[in-house]
Amino acid sequence: MKLYDSLNINKESEEPMYFQLYEKIKNLIENGSFKDDEKLPPIRSFAKKLGVNNITIINAYKMLEQKNYVYSKAGSGTYIRGIITNKYNNSSISNVTLMEQGYTKTDQNQINFSTSTPNPELFPVEEFKEVLNEVLIRDGGYAFGYQEPQGYYPLRESYKQYLYERGIDVLTEEVNVISGAQQGIDIISKALVNFNDTIIVESPTYSGALAAFKSRGANIIEIPILEDGIDCIELEAVLKTTNIKLIYVMTSFQNPTGISYSQDKKLQLLYLAQKYDCYILEDEYLSELRYYGESDLPIKALDGGNKVIYLKSFSKIFMPGIRLGFLITPGKISNMVLSAKHSTDISTSSLIQRAFDLYFRKRKWVPHIEKIKNIYQNRYDIIVEGLRKSYDFIHFSEPKGGIHIWAKTDIDSSILYAAAMDMGVLITPGRIFYIDDRESNYFRISYAGVQENEILSGLEMLKSAYDSIKDMNVKNILPYL
Amino acid sequence: MKLYDSLNINKESEEPMYFQLYEKIKNLIENGSFKDDEKLPPIRSFAKKLGVNNITIINAYKMLEQKNYVYSKAGSGTYIRGIITNKYNNSSISNVTLMEQGYTKTDQNQINFSTSTPNPELFPVEEFKEVLNEVLIRDGGYAFGYQEPQGYYPLRESYKQYLYERGIDVLTEEVNVISGAQQGIDIISKALVNFNDTIIVESPTYSGALAAFKSRGANIIEIPILEDGIDCIELEAVLKTTNIKLIYVMTSFQNPTGISYSQDKKLQLLYLAQKYDCYILEDEYLSELRYYGESDLPIKALDGGNKVIYLKSFSKIFMPGIRLGFLITPGKISNMVLSAKHSTDISTSSLIQRAFDLYFRKRKWVPHIEKIKNIYQNRYDIIVEGLRKSYDFIHFSEPKGGIHIWAKTDIDSSILYAAAMDMGVLITPGRIFYIDDRESNYFRISYAGVQENEILSGLEMLKSAYDSIKDMNVKNILPYL
Structure with a gap:
């Protein structure tokens, strides 16, 4: 246990003891002082040796585990995981990201403005169960065979029809079924x-x-988004000098800013893509959720x-x-996409695929989207009204739809995030939306997973968090970041 | 219609007319003579102009569509798709690959020794329907929320238990749920x-x-597989001089050869991986299907x-x-994999995930695997017996399990493939299993999708195909390749 002799805990420090211990063990791991799968000392004897409470060791181990430096075997102990990094793939998924997608188990009493996942009560479970069973009866084993890589043909037709009703005309041949938007970006x-x-x-x-x-080894250039969409002046300056393969945009209720592109901005962007011969990847995940103003068509609808x-x-x-x-891909690249x-x-x-096809064909999406839209709109109204009336310290703009509000205060949102978490309310700090993880006063408030009646108390807690920060010792909240 | 004036069809040629036309249009497309999405001439007037039957044009267009050079809009016509290639991703999926995975609609009367997909009648549809509905009732909306990226914890436990019963001891923490083996390789x-x-x-x-x-831009070195597994002498020669990241192997009933590694070969391979510090990716997709001899443990079970x-x-x-x-990943790389x-x-x-977890917990896999194994073993016996007795022109070895027989004749298997298809039997030509698509006399006979009573007539047809090749004009069968 020689190695552990270097682990002196300063009991007078402002840093919590468990956090000191976490940092020290972490450094040892990163320096390669441990063998992989080496066992960490048992809690009780280690606590005794360091002259601290068991709980200090437990907390430090827990934090190491959260950050994936160690793993625990039930009834056996805690072991070094070891670390290898890949420069194109080194971003271990942060707790913030997991929380945002709603699969971190959050405290029941916490108000979760971080997740962009709808409450499970809002899912059309009954309707989906019905179509699932209908497919199982109708198709038997064929529902479990391989489907064509491009997707189940009837579903591609259904989706074409769905788009057609929204004013977008595509060929069934251009429709590719994918396993979610993230896979679409990956493909x-x-x-x-x-x-x-x-x-x-x-x-x-x-x-x-x-x-x-990043995982493709790409150079990524960030162009600021303005009130009506990406900054086309800055964009053209880059396009003039650099060979660009792809421009990735969200034209409706952009994540995280909530900004929607103006029609004019869409045309400018399309013009630039044509002029400089590069592709636009238009990610539309929320266009159905406009509460005020008129819905525009996506750029795709303008794309001759x-x-x-x-x-x-x-x-x-x-x-x-x-x-x-779904991906709608120009014929020219369809082979590569497939x-x-x-x-x-x-x-x-x-x-x-077969179940969703029936869900479309039976037009079950029509009342469901109506329902979801009403619920989200109510939440939107409450949150916007609340912020406008009572919370001077928060600046924000009104997206008029979607599920996110992009807001800022005059302090670093990572600090606000930590303080808010202590108060029992979760927000998403701005830094995760930038390539360099940079400090930002901006943060995202999402209301997809928050009930109407929790919104105002959530904002109240956020205010308390903000107020408390000036009194807090910033060091004490670092472990959460 | 000037462009089409160059399209002279030689009616005296041994090449079928539709194939001449296909080749000529294909060349024009590849030379960039067409605009993207340009319409090809209507069938009737084009046939008239060229002085051929409508069916010649239809066949040529169909072949262009199969090869993804054009697409058709119902009731409108046939359009140029245009082509862009990506050197890391330029392999458009061949018909052979599609057929192999069983989603090309093959003629009902064809005997399909190409697909490695089981007949849909063999799927445990009823059992799966049962667990699906149980999950829907039990979990409601939670069955449709995001799951943790590493997978649903109870399923990871179930799978750990499944492996444990097979003699492989892993931690639940090491189990990652993935969307199929292909995704595992990709990740x-x-x-x-x-x-x-x-x-x-x-x-x-x-x-x-x-x-x-290839899609990762990797250099791929092929090392021959011998009767008892990869050639470790050649392997070490490469490892000595080259920094290798990964060795991809299938240790049980390798695809396509059917070879299983000897225990000794497994240990040698593991030793080399440790000595030269690289990872082995062991893909075990069929280990449950051993009909004769004793099952060995995978390398993973030996991996200290x-x-x-x-x-x-x-x-x-x-x-x-x-x-x-599922992926079982060493703790050291778990962050990157996640x-x-x-x-x-x-x-x-x-x-x-939830349905499959129940399927495991209810031990429904036990009788199912037993059933599948019996069915496949019968097919195996028939095919091996048949080949041994009556087909001298085919050389093969007996894998003693799995779903593939790797066989060869004295002619290029691509030609045999084409002739066999004409006879109504599908095989997989060897070339798709090599990085350079090289000519090979080997081919794969798979019996996952062929009923017992079809096997011998399938082999009979294969023999007729072989016999016919000497009389055939090779040019006539080129279009299928």
């Missing part, structure tokens, strides 16, 4: 983006897209020259766990 | 393989793995030093369409 990256290629994203943008592009790849998932509107989405899909997962679950 | 590639890294595969090997590694990543899917044993598999999974598709369908 397009594989098809179009190679090592050292350069791509453009809005800044800030969806962290999952950044991870996918086949420069736009259109990506759509229904995770935020129907159910995230079914993992289903081949990338095939090498990614061969094909999307045939059962789910 | 491990993302986690470990970067541009210009070098990896090793068996030769011949699974074409989907080649595609995934955490050098083996173990990949398992149940597509060939349960149902391919549910898209579910992050790669997350940027690939966030998480695998929660509904399917």
Whole structure:
């Protein structure tokens, strides 16, 4: 146990003892002082040796485990995981990201403005059960065979029809079924983006897209998003000097800013893509959820020259766990996209595709979207009204739809995030939406997973968190970051 | 219609007219003579102009569509798709690959020794329906939420238990749920393989793995597989001089050769991986299907030093369409694997995971595997007996399990494939299992999708195909290749 002799805990320090211990063990791991799968000392004897409470050791081990430095075997102890990093793939998924997607078990009493996942009560479970069983009876074993990589043909037709009713005219041949929007981004990256290629994203943008592009070894250029969409002046300056493969944008209720592109901005962007011969990947995940003003068509609807790849998932509107989405791809790249899909997962679950096809054909989506929209709109109204009236310290703009509010205060949102968590309310700090994880006063408030009657108390708690920060010793909250 | 004036058809040629026309249009497309989405001439007027039958034009267009050079709009006509290629992703999926996975609609009367997908009648549909509904009742909306990227915890436990009963002891923490084996290969590639890294595969090997590694921009070195597994002498010669990231192997009933590694070969391979510090990706997709001899444990069971990543899917044993598999990853790389999974598709369908967990817990897999094994063993016996007795022109070895027979004749299997297709029997030509698509006399006979009573007539047809080749004009069969 020699190694552990270096682990002196300073009991007078302002840093909590468990956090000191966490930091020290972490450094030892990163320095390679441990063997992989080496066992850490048992809690009781270690606590005794260091002259601290058992709980200090437990907390430090817990934090090491959260950060994936160690793993525990039930009834056996805690072991070093060891670390290897891959420069194109080194971003271990942060707790913030997990929380945002709603699968971190959060305290029941916490108000979760971080998750963008709808409450499970909102999922159309009964309707889906019905179509699932209908498919099982109708198709038997065929519902469990391989589906074509491009997707179940009737579903592609159904989706074409869905788009048609929204004013977007595509060919069934252009529709590709994918296992959710993240896979869509991954597949397009594989098809179009190679090592050292350069791509453009809005800044800030969806962290999952950044991870996918990074994993291809791409250079990523961030272009700021303005009130009406990406800054086309800055964009053209880059396009003039750099060979760009892809521009990734969210034109409706952008994540995280909530901004929707003006029609004019869409045309400018399309013009630039044509002029400089690059593809636009348009990710539309929320267009159905406009509460005020008129819905515009996506860029794809304006795309005569086949420069736009259109990506759509229904995770935020129907159910995230079914993992289903669509890509509309220009014929020119369809071979590459199909081949990338095939090498990614061969094909999307045939059962789910067949069930969703029936869900479309029976027009069950119509009342469901209406219902979801009403519920979200009520939440939107309450939150916007609340923020406007009572919370001067928060600046925000009104997206008029979607599920996110992009807001800022005059302090670093990572600190606000930590303080808010202590108060029992979760927000998403701005830094995860930038490629360099930079400090930001911005944060995202999402109301997909928060009940109407919790919204105002959530905001109240956020205010308390803000107020408390000036009195807090910032060091004490660091472990959460 | 000037362009088409160059399209002279030689009616005296030995090449079928539709094939001449296909070739000429294909060349024009590849030369860039067409605009993207340009319409091809209507069938009737074009036939008239060229002085051929409508059916010649139809066949040529059909072949262009199959090869993805054109697409058709119902009631409108046939359009140029245009072509862009990506050097890491340029392999458009061949008809052979599609057929192999069983989603090309084949003629009802054809005997399909190409597909490795079980007949849908063999899927445990009723049992799965039962567990699906039980999950829907039990979990409601939670069955449709996001699942953790590493997978539904109870399913990971169930799978750990499944392995335990097979003599393989792993931690629940090491189990990652994935959406099928192909995704497992893709995720491990993302986690470990970067541009210009070098990896090793068996030769011949699974074409989907080649595609995934190629897509990462990897250099791929093929090492021959011998009767008892990969050639470790040649392997070490490469390891000595080259920094290798990963060795991809199938240790049980290798695809396509059917070879199983000897215990000795497994230990040698493990030793080399430790000595030269690289990972083994062990893909076990069929280990349950041994009909003769004793089952060995996979390399993973021998792996003390955490050098083996173990990949398992149940597509060939349960149902391919549910898209579910498992990775056992050493703790050292678990962060990277998790992050790669997350940027690939966030998480695998929660509904399917929960249903499959129940399927495991209720031990429904026990009688199912027993049943499948009996059926496949009967087919195996018939095919091996048949080949041994009556077909001198085919050389093969007996894998003693699995679903494939690797066989060869004295002629190029691509030609045999084409002739056999004409006779009504499908095989998989050897070339798709090599990185350079090279000519090979080997071919794969799979019996997962062929009924017992069809096997002998299938072999009979294969013999007729072989016999006919000497009389055939090879040019006539080229279009199928």
